[in-house]
Amino acid sequence: MGEASGDIEHHDVIIVGAGISGIGAAYHLQTRCPGRSFMILEARPRLGGTWDLFRYPGIRSDSDMFTLGFSFKPWTAKRSIAGGQTILEYLRETASEHGVARKIRFRHRVTRAAWSSATARWTVEARVGEGADARVARFTCGFLFMCSGYYDYDEGYTPDFTDRERFAGRVVHPQRWTDDIDYAGKRVIVIGSGATAVTLVPALAERAERVIMLQRSPSYIVSRPAVDKLAQRLRARLPRRLAHRAIRAKNIGLSTLFFQFFRRRPEQGRALIKKGVRMQLPADFDVDTHFSPSYAPWDQRVCLASDGDLFKAIRAGRVELVTDHVERFTETGILLRSGRALAAELIITATGLNLKFLAGLELTVDGARVRPADSMTYKAMMFSEIPNLALSFGYTNASWTLKAELTAIYVCRLLNHMRRRGYAYCVPKRDPAMPERSFADLSSGYFARARAQLPKQGDRVPWRVYQNYLLDLVALRLSRVDDGVMEFRRAG
Numbered sequence: 001m002g003e004a005s006g007d008i009e010h011h012d013v014i015i016v017g018a019g020i021s022g023i024g025a026a027y028h029l030q031t032r033c034p035g036r037s038f039m040i041l042e043a044r045p046r047l048g049g050t051w052d053l054f055r056y057p058g059i060r061s062d063s064d065m066f067t068l069g070f071s072f073k074p075w076t077a078k079r080s081i082a083g084g085q086t087i088l089e090y091l092r093e094t095a096s097e098h099g100v101a102r103k104i105r106f107r108h109r110v111t112r113a114a115w116s117s118a119t120a121r122w123t124v125e126a127r128v129g130e131g132a133d134a135r136v137a138r139f140t141c142g143f144l145f146m147c148s149g150y151y152d153y154d155e156g157y158t159p160d161f162t163d164r165e166r167f168a169g170r171v172v173h174p175q176r177w178t179d180d181i182d183y184a185g186k187r188v189i190v191i192g193s194g195a196t197a198v199t200l201v202p203a204l205a206e207r208a209e210r211v212i213m214l215q216r217s218p219s220y221i222v223s224r225p226a227v228d229k230l231a232q233r234l235r236a237r238l239p240r241r242l243a244h245r246a247i248r249a250k251n252i253g254l255s256t257l258f259f260q261f262f263r264r265r266p267e268q269g270r271a272l273i274k275k276g277v278r279m280q281l282p283a284d285f286d287v288d289t290h291f292s293p294s295y296a297p298w299d300q301r302v303c304l305a306s307d308g309d310l311f312k313a314i315r316a317g318r319v320e321l322v323t324d325h326v327e328r329f330t331e332t333g334i335l336l337r338s339g340r341a342l343a344a345e346l347i348i349t350a351t352g353l354n355l356k357f358l359a360g361l362e363l364t365v366d367g368a369r370v371r372p373a374d375s376m377t378y379k380a381m382m383f384s385e386i387p388n389l390a391l392s393f394g395y396t397n398a399s400w401t402l403k404a405e406l407t408a409i410y411v412c413r414l415l416n417h418m419r420r421r422g423y424a425y426c427v428p429k430r431d432p433a434m435p436e437r438s439f440a441d442l443s444s445g446y447f448a449r450a451r452a453q454l455p456k457q458g459d460r461v462p463w464r465v466y467q468n469y470l471l472d473l474v475a476l477r478l479s480r481v482d483d484g485v486m487e488f489r490r491a492g
């Protein structure tokens with residue numbers, strides 16, 4: 001348990017965020033670092049992160065749950081591409097089963113963190129509640145672990161569409177979806193071509209009169225069965241945990257293989273994806289216009305159509321795909337740059353997210369303001385010149401949880417190393433002459449818009465950001481903690 005002195009509560013570790021990363025981090029802390037006090041500060045009133053926030057029709061995973069789920073908590077549902085509510089129930093069950101739920105302080109939005117080298121502690125401020133009743137709570141910790149995700153939970157990204165206010169119907173971003181949004185029997189336009197649109201459109205088509213998926217530029221979309229038949233066979237023949245490990249290893253291997261293939265042979269990858277699309281659509285469908293991105297596979301995320309649901313909806317005539325630019329909104333819908341008018345009663349702007357790095361936290365080190373954007377990332381999880389702070393940032397080309405768990409395990413190794421050797425804190429020290437590179441190699445809009453928020457990466461280990469589970473497995477689980485780059489210091 002933590003201790004309190006005055007109005008400040010003291011802990012060994014504070015985790016920020018009670019989503020999939022935070023719950024996993026808490027499990028590993030209490031199993032690998034016994035005796036350390038920790039708590040989780042969560043801005044929202046419930047746990048679950050993404051899976052509690054998003055409520056739009058069809059919300060589901062875009063990777064398999066054997067890897068998006070935890071290594072220590074076997075996924076037992078039949079569908080490996082699972083719906084949002086099923087995932088949320090899995091997270092709640094995990095948090096309750098392992099005693100993590102009672103460590104969470106809800107409605108605690110972390111706003112500032114100040115490091116003192118003299119005391120070797122962070123002082124963390126959180127706003128509790130909203131409006132006139134809000135108050136500030138203060139905590140201290142030896143180590144701060146940011147598991148708050150990467151995007152702004154308060155507001156999604158919507159471009160400034162001309163004459164938007166003229167539209168007589170309703171305009172909604174999927175991040176702000178509420179139960180009173182009625183789309184049954186209506187004409188709906190979904191603006192966007194990313195993972196949210198690919199998930200949302202076929203779900204809307206089940207009840208709407210007609211759905212138009214309006215995209216400025218196409219995305220790569222591949223089909224994948226919602227039920228993994230090989231996984232089902234392994235479950236029937238092996239003990240539960242052994243089957244889970246085998247399926248997880250199989251899926252990690254296949255996803256790594258496919259990613260490497262697409263990155264090393266982009267033209268062959270492009271042709272393979274397009275061939276898969278052609279097989280699922282009518283012979284006269286204009287695949288070249290609607291499914292031929294201008295970028296190479298995995299320059300942006302490849303979208304997943306569960307059981308080919310988007311292609312089925314197009315074949316059935318319930319969904320029309322339009323590739324064009326929005327000229328302006330009208331009273332009855334949207335006028336395109338080509339001159340075509342699209343009629344709608346509901347417009348959904350599935351136009352992306354706003355990236356919010358480190359939850360927008362204001363950081364100071366020994367009284368001086370520091371910006372992660374001015375630092376270099378160490379093992380894609382810590383920052384040069386910022387002591388005892390780690391970030392859980394998952395993969396962009398595979399399940400988020402794979403990297404999140406490796407990060408949590410490394411943090412535990414680091415904490416145990418410092419305790420054994422009597423160190424109070426650690427700081428990654430960079431070579432000032434090392435060339436800088438961009439933190440992420442994706443060209444997706446939300447990364448491009450937030451480039452100024454992101455740290456840099458270097459050109460060598462341990463400053464490189466790898467989108468490769470096997471390389472990270474070596475770097476975070478098998479390599480030495482005291483690697484000559486991380487500096488360890490005692491209090492004062």
